[in-house]
Structure formats: structure tokens, C-alpha cells
Amino acid sequence: MSDFKWxxxxxxxxxxxVRWYCRYRVSYRD
Known part of the structure; x- marks a missing residue:
């Protein structure tokens, strides 16, 4: 695998x- 691909x-x-973490925090707070 090339360095760029990695x-x-x-x-x-x-x-x-990060996206999943934010979603999890929002639903957890609610």
C-alpha cells in the first residue's frame, strides 16, 4: 500500500x- 493511500x-x-463520537454524545445527552 502506498503512503498516500494509507x-x-x-x-x-x-x-x-469523530462523527460517530459526536452522534453518540448527542443521543446520550438526549
């Missing part, structure tokens, strides 16, 4: 993790 994959994981 970096893009890592960024997507972080993006989804």
Missing part, C-alpha cells in the same frame, strides 16, 4: 470516529 485511509477513520 494517509487517506487513516484520515477517513478519524473522520468517521
Amino acid at each position: 494517509r487517506h485511509f487513516q484520515g477517513e477513520i478519524i473522520f468517521w470516529a
Whole structure:
């Protein structure tokens, strides 16, 4: 795997993790 592909994959994981975390916090607060 190229370094660029891995970096893009890592960024997507972080993006989804943050999105899921925010969603979880909102539903937990409600």
C-alpha cells in the first residue's frame, strides 16, 4: 500500500470516529 493511500485511509477513520463520537454524545445527552 502506498503512503498516500494509507494517509487517506487513516484520515477517513478519524473522520468517521469523530462523527460517530459526536452522534453518540448527542443521543446520550438526549
